[in-house]
Amino acid sequence: MNEHHQKNKIRELKKGEIAIELRGITKRYPGGVLANDGINLEIRAGEIHGLLGENGAGKTTLMRILVGEVRPDKGEIYIGGEKVDIRSPHHARNMSIGMVHQQRKLIPKFSAIENILLGDPATSIFPNIEKSKKKVRELSEKFDFNVDLDAKLWQLDAGEAQIVEILKVLYSGATIIIMDEPTAGLSPVQQDKLLASLKKMARESLAIVPFVTHKLPIVTEVCDRITVLRNGKLINTSDSISELSKEELADWMVGKKVLFDLKKPETELGPVLIEVENLSALNDQGEPAVKNVSFSIQEGEILGIAGVAGNGQDELAEVLTGLRKPTEGRIIFRGEDITHASIRRRRELGMAYRSADVLERGVIGDFSILENFVLSSLYTQDFCRGMLIDVECARGIAEKEFTNFEIRAPNIFTTVKNLSGGNLSKLILALEFSWSSKFLIDQLVTQGLDVATTEYIRKRLFEAKKCWKAIMLFSKDLDEILMMSDKIAPIYEGELGKPIPSERTNKREIGAAIIGK
C-alpha cells in the first residue's frame, strides 16, 4: 500500500479510534542493554496519553522508534489498523507522526515561518510564504497559540520556540504528536497555556503523546490516560488517572524489590562529619538544579536521599565531591570549609564517591584492576604520595581487597572493562574502602545488581557504618532507602526535604514527596 493512501486513511480517524498500536516492541542495543522489552501499547485519536518513566526507563528509545530514528529488533507497529514499518524520520512524517523535541531542532537565524516551512515535504522549491502564513495563522487561532511568525527564532523565548515546533508539526499534517518533556524550560504561565492548547488539540481528534519524567503532577493533570515504563518494560496503563493513588504511581515508576533479612546495625552516632548549608548549583544547561539544600551527617550515620532520577541528585553529589561548582552555600567537612576545595583535598580528607555511571567515571575501563587501585590511592595512600609509585605495595593492597571483596576475575591484572556489572560495583566499593575514607557518597548502591550481589553490597555498607563511616545513599528504590538509612530526605526538583528518621516515616509518605504531590 502506498504512503499517500495511509496518510489519508489516518486523517479520517474519529475520536476514540486507535491511531497507533505497538505490539511486542523490543530493542536491544549493542552491548546488551535491553532498552525496550516487549512493549504493547495503543494510542487513540483524541487522547492525551502520557508516557511516564525515569531516565533510563526506555522512553527515549521508544520515542525514537516511533519517529523512525531507531528500528526495533522485534515487534509490530500498526497505524490506523495497517501494519507499517517506520523506516526513517521522513517516513514517519509521511505517516502523520510528528515529534516536538525537547532540545528544539530549529534554526535560530530563520524566522518562525521559515522554520515551519523548512523540511516540510509540501514546501516547493519556491515557497509561497504568504499563503503558508495564512494557513499557520488559522492553526494558531484554532488552538490558541500566539507567536509572531516573522520573528527570528533567536528572538523568541523557550515557550514561543516550542509553539513554533508544535505549529511545524501541525502544519505538516501530523495527527500523532509525540512530545518530549513538553513542560521543560517553561514558566508556570507558559505551562498552563501549553496544556490548555494541548487539550484543544486532543478535541480535534489528534493523538498527543507526551513523554514525561519531570513535573509529573502538572503534566498528568491533562492526560486522559497514562502508561508507565520502567527498565524497558511497560509496567501498566491506567485508564483513569484520577483513580490512581500517589504511591501506586511512585511504585510503578521506581519499582519494588525483594526485601532481605539484613538488619541495619544499631550504632551510636559520632560527631557531625559533614555539614551542608544552603547549597545551590546549576545543571549543565545553566538551570538551577540544586536549590538551597541543607543537611548534616554524623559519623556512623546513613542518610538516604530518595528521589526519581533526574531531580538534582547527580548535581548534588557532584557539588559535594567537587566535580561541580556551587553557586551558593557552604560545605564543612571534618571541620574544614571545603566549599571551594579541590577534589584532591576532599579525598585527602576522606571523602569517597561511587558515581552512578560506572565505566564513564567510576573506573578507567582500559586499566587493570591493579591500576584502578593505584588511581583511587593517588592522593589517599602513602605508597603513592611521593614522586614514585610503590608498585609492590599497591599490588599487595589490590590483592588483599580483591580477595576480601570476592571480585570474580582471573587476577588483578584483568582489564576492568571486561568485568560484569556486579563485579564492577563491588570493585568500586573495594576501591573506595581500600583507603581510610570517612564518608562515602554512594550513587550506585545496588542499581542493576542481582539479588546476591545486592545483599553483599548492603552488608558491606552496614559494616562500614559499624566502623563509623558515614554514608550518603542516593537511591530511587524506596524499600532499599527505608531499610538502609538512619534518616531519609526526599529530593524533588532540586529541593531536599527535611531528613526524617526512617522509623518515623513510611513508603507512602516518601513516595508522595518524591513525585511532588
Place this chain on the structure above:
Amino acid sequence: MGLSLQRRKDTGTKTSLIIVLIGLALAILSFSIVFFTARINPITGFKEIFLGGFGDAYVLQQVVKDTAPLLFVTLAFLLPSRAGLWNIGAEGQFFLGGVGATGIALAFSHQPSIVLLPLMVLGAIACAGAWAFIAAYLKAKININEIVITLFLNWIALLLVKYLTVGGPWMNPEGRSESKAIPIAGRIPIVSGTNIPVTIFFAIVAAVLLYFIFQKTRAGFEIKAYGHNPEAGVKAGINAKKVILISLTVGGMLAGLGGFHQSAGVIGRLRYDLTSGWGYYGILFALLSKNNPLWAIIVTFLATGLLVSGAQSLQYDLGMGSGIGLLFVGVIIICFVIPQFLKEYKVTRK
C-alpha cells in the same frame, strides 16, 4: 541503516602479530602500486629505499643525525598524546627552539662553550615551551581545541623565523635568507669519528626517561589516567589543568630541543627551512610506535632511514616526485592504523 562499532573483548598477542603482518603486506602492496604507476620495477624501488636508508656508512650516519630531531618531535607528540591531547605544533615549537638557541648564541657570542651551550639549551626549551604553553593555557582555562591552536602557531612560528632572518635583526650581513652564524663555541659537540651531534644521546635519554616516568611515577600515572578517561581521572582527584599544562608544555620543550639540535648542531644558524615538515612526521612516528617511548626510538630510526632518507634517494636516483616520502608515511599509517583499529573494534550493522 548505518554501521556501528563495537569494542572487542581482549585480543591476544597472536592477533597482534597477525595485524602487524597484514599491515606490512598492505604497505608492500600499496608501495608496489605506486612504483607501478611511476613505471618503476617495485623490486628496484624497494632496493633503492633500503640502500638509501641503510646502504653504507655515510648514509647510516646521515640517518642517525636526522633521527635525533625526529625523535624529539615524535616525543613532543607522544607525551601530550598520552594525556589525550593532540600536539600538532611540534613544527612551530621546533622553530622556536631554533630561535631560542640562536638568539642566545648571538647575544652571548663571546662566552665559552661551557657557559654558552647550557644557556642555549635553556633558551631553546624556554622559547619552545612558552610557544606550546599558549595552546596549553587556552586549552586548560577555556577549553579551546589544542589541535587548532598548535596548528596555527606553526605558521606564526614560521613567519617569526622569516622576520628574524629575511631582512630582520638577525639577518646574515652577506644578505642571504638566513641568520648570522652561531659562533663556534655555540656548536654542539659531535660524536668523535662521525658528524653526529651528541644531542642524539639527549634524545634517547629523553625517550627512556619518558618511559620510566610513565611506568613508575605518579606524574606519569596521572597523565595516563587522564588520557584514558578524563572524567574518572578528575573524580579520583587528578588536577586536569595541571596535566594539560604540563604535558603540552613539556612536549613543546622536547620539540624545542630538536630545533636546538638542528640549528646549533647541523646547520649552524637559524633558517626558515630549519624543519620542512619534520614536526608532522613526528605525529606519524608516534602513532606508529603506539605512543610507547621505547618503541619510538626504534620506529623513528627505521622510519627516518626508510621513509625520509630512503624516499629521498627515490627522488634523486629514480626521479620520483618530491612528495614521495610523505606519501609513503601516509600509506604506512593507513596500513597499520586501520588494522589496529579493527583489532579493537568490530564493525556491525545497526
